[in-house]
Amino acid sequence: MGYLITKRRPYYQLFIGSAALAFFILGYALVLSYVQKIDVVGETLVDTEFPPPSTSPIFFKPITWLMILSIIGWFSFVEMVKDRVRSKEYGQRSIILLLLLLISIFSLYEVFFNFMIWGVILGHQDPAALDPDKAFNTFPTDKYKINLVVATKFYFTAFACSLYGLVVFFRS
Secondary structure, eight states: OHHHHHHHHHHHHHHHHHHHHHHHHHHHHHHHHHHTTOOEETTHHHHOOBSOTTTOSOOBOHHHHHHHHHHHHHHHHHHHHHHHHHTSOHHHHHHHHHHHHHHHHHHHHHHHHHHHHHHHHHHTSOGGGOOGGGOEEOOSOTTOEEEHHHHHHHHHHHHHHHHHHHHHHHTO
16 A cells, blocks of 8 residues: 555645646736736736746746646546546446546537637738737627637647546546
8 A cells, every 4th residue: 555655646746736836827817817907818828928038948828837737737637546447337437438538529629619710810810910819709708708829728738638538547
């Protein structure tokens, strides 16, 4: 039993670390959106880069950091629980696989949907003012606007994570 705890400890630490950093980034974005009264969901996650490009040759937008941290967190979580899932009865494993399959299918659909919306929006913009980071979706209501970079990266991350879960759990 001690071996299993020692074997899973790095995954647990990765999971906790990535979750803590992800919540920090989300908290930062929420506070910044509230203070600056930004009405487009996720706009603060694509407007800045960290670390600043002037101080580092490697930098990412906060949404990209969230994507990386989510994948690391999901990988760690799956590695921690895969033996437990593999030991479950066939019916319980089938339900988990079905849920992962549904997440994969719907998130992939949303990625394609967002790219189509992106194409239409960017096709109607003046080429001189073309900025894909500023495109947002107002469908089905104008009340909530969501940045397409954030939505697409969110759904692609969900697709990649669910696909990884499918591969790991389907092997059992």
